[in-house]
Amino acid sequence: FFFLMIRRPPRSTQSRSSAASDVYKRQMEDTVVLAYWHIQSFAEPLRMLLEYLHIKYEDKAFHTDEEWAADKKALNFPFPNLPYLKDGDKVLCESEAIGYYLAFKAKRIDLFGTTEDERVQATMVRGVLADFYRDIGQFVWNPNCATDQPKVFEEKFNPRLKRLNDFAAGKKHIIGDNINLVDFLLYQVLYTVRKIDAKALDAYPNLQAIAQTFENIPEIKAYHESDRFKSRPIYDDEAPFKFPAP
Amino acid sequence: MAEASITLGYWGIQGLAEPIVKLLEYLGLKYQVKAYTSPEEWAADKATLNTPFPNLPYLKVGDKTLTESEAIAYFLVFHANRTDLFGANNDERVQATAVRGVVSDVTRDFVAFIMDASKHAEQDKYFEEKIHPRLARLNAFAAGKKHIIGDNLNLVDFALFHALYILGKMDSKVLDNYPNLQNIINNFNAIPQINAYHASDAFKNKPLLPPTAAYKFRD
Numbered sequence: 001f002f003f004l005m006i007r008r009p010p011r012s013t014q015s016r017s018s019a020a021s022d023v024y025k026r027q028m029e030d031t032v033v034l035a036y037w038h039i040q041s042f043a044e045p046l047r048m049l050l051e052y053l054h055i056k057y058e059d060k061a062f063h064t065d066e067e068w069a070a071d072k073k074a075l076n077f078p079f080p081n082l083p084y085l086k087d088g089d090k091v092l093c094e095s096e097a098i099g100y101y102l103a104f105k106a107k108r109i110d111l112f113g114t115t116e117d118e119r120v121q122a123t124m125v126r127g128v129l130a131d132f133y134r135d136i137g138q139f140v141w142n143p144n145c146a147t148d149q150p151k152v153f154e155e156k157f158n159p160r161l162k163r164l165n166d167f168a169a170g171k172k173h174i175i176g177d178n179i180n181l182v183d184f185l186l187y188q189v190l191y192t193v194r195k196i197d198a199k200a201l202d203a204y205p206n207l208q209a210i211a212q213t214f215e216n217i218p219e220i221k222a223y224h225e226s227d228r229f230k231s232r233p234i235y236d237d238e239a240p241f242k243f244p245a246p
Numbered sequence: 247m248a249e250a251s252i253t254l255g256y257w258g259i260q261g262l263a264e265p266i267v268k269l270l271e272y273l274g275l276k277y278q279v280k281a282y283t284s285p286e287e288w289a290a291d292k293a294t295l296n297t298p299f300p301n302l303p304y305l306k307v308g309d310k311t312l313t314e315s316e317a318i319a320y321f322l323v324f325h326a327n328r329t330d331l332f333g334a335n336n337d338e339r340v341q342a343t344a345v346r347g348v349v350s351d352v353t354r355d356f357v358a359f360i361m362d363a364s365k366h367a368e369q370d371k372y373f374e375e376k377i378h379p380r381l382a383r384l385n386a387f388a389a390g391k392k393h394i395i396g397d398n399l400n401l402v403d404f405a406l407f408h409a410l411y412i413l414g415k416m417d418s419k420v421l422d423n424y425p426n427l428q429n430i431i432n433n434f435n436a437i438p439q440i441n442a443y444h445a446s447d448a449f450k451n452k453p454l455l456p457p458t459a460a461y462k463f464r465d
Contacts (some may be wrong), residue, residue, distance in 0.1 A: 078383060078386050078387070079348075079383045079386075079387070092340065092344065093344060093347075094343065094344040094346075094347030094348065095347070096343050096344075096346070096347055097340050097341070097343035097344035097347060100339060100340050100343045101340045104336045104339075104340065116324045119320060119324075120312065120317050120320050120321045120324065121317070123314065123316050123317040123320045124298075124299065124312065124313060124314040124316075124317035126314075126316070127313075127314030127315070127316055127317060128299050128314065163298055163299050166298065167298040167299070
């Protein structure tokens with residue numbers, strides 16, 4: 001508890017109370033920094049997670065290599081990479097580690113899974129989604145994406161969507177009744193695939209239902225109605241695949 | 247009560263499943279190996295495998311089949327009641343997750359390199375640009391530690407060891423500038439179950455790469 005006591009006061013000026021009971025509340029209201037490029041990509045599941053967990057954050061977005069280079073220098077951290085999370089003096093990289101950290105910080109270890117079996121299943125789904133999301137990134141940056149699109153969907157995307165759809169049958173969230181960290185990554189995959197092709201999920205009603213349930217979570221809904229979400233491109237404007245304008 | 251039988255399905259190589267094999271050995275679990283020697287043989291089994299995302303490696307335990315290496319590792323940790331291997335506290339768990347991300351990226355990069363013959367002539371340049379920066383960071387992170395997370399062995403030590411092992415086969419000098427990583431490797435090798443497994447025929451006779459890989463090791 002002592003180290004919390006000597007941290008800097010929060011940047012926001014919302015709470016002026018100095019009562020001991022408010023100190024902890026203010027610590028939880030401290031702003032963390034999530035830094036990434038100015039696009040959705042790998043940071044978006046983390047932004048949604050921060051919103052869901054009610055953790056105040058500064059959404060630090062780099063537009064150029066020079067901006068990142070300057071920040072990297074100022075950060076003075078041995079393993080700088082994007083995305084990173086800064087929480088007080090602590091800096092953390094690797095998106096999955098950041099997700100874990102936030103779940104612990106918010107005391108939401110249920111997000112890992114409420115049973116050992118759920119934790120194993122979530123880890124399995126995360127492996128599948130990590131590959132899927134990487135394939136999406138490769139497609140978006142493929143100079144021949146327009147001509148390759150039907151083949152990519154047939155050979156790479158649809159087989160995975162079908163298996164995920166089967167796995168999702170009868171479930172509220174991808175692991176079951178309880179929302180899981182891996183739901184945030186799944187939603188981003190489904191959202192992006194649907195932006196590539198509006199009909200991409202037509203054949204996968206279980207995934208549509210899960211996406212809708214996720215979108216209707218109040219914190220997610222509010223975030224999606226915000227300007228900072230609406231103005232953010234999914235990937236770089238330079239990418240060969242042209243998404244519809246945000 | 248009889249212990250549920252464990253079968254690990256994979257190609258008959260070390261490949262990407264070796265961390266799981268070492269984990270099985272370390273945990274002292276009895277297991278069988280189903281080694282596929284052709285894509286056709288695997289395709290036939292894949293069609294009937296009762297699991298949501300059929301792939302290699304898979305783990306069959308009793309009547310359940312599990313895929314995705316990390317999920318298999320998690321399962322084995324729970325099965326053997328060794329949740330300490332996730333990390334001794336939340337901070338270690340987070341650190342282990344971060345290291346795992348770095349090790350996954352390095353592994354993916356050198357696997358892509360091995361499978362792309364057009365790049366092989368440029369190995370030194372490739373190592374300089376992609377591999378050494380990450381090894382330098384891992385080496386700094388490993389300073390003063392017995393295992394990569396600290397005093398306690400972690401799941402991520404298994405993946406890290408295997409990645410460094412393959413890199414060492416690709417370039418015997420790759421760890422010359424990274425004494426902390428050499429130390430970590432030595433400590434991992436010294437674990438009795440690991441040491442015994444490395445001395446076994448099962449390990450020594452197992453090729454590292456698939457027969458289709460065009461990569462030629464230097465030594």
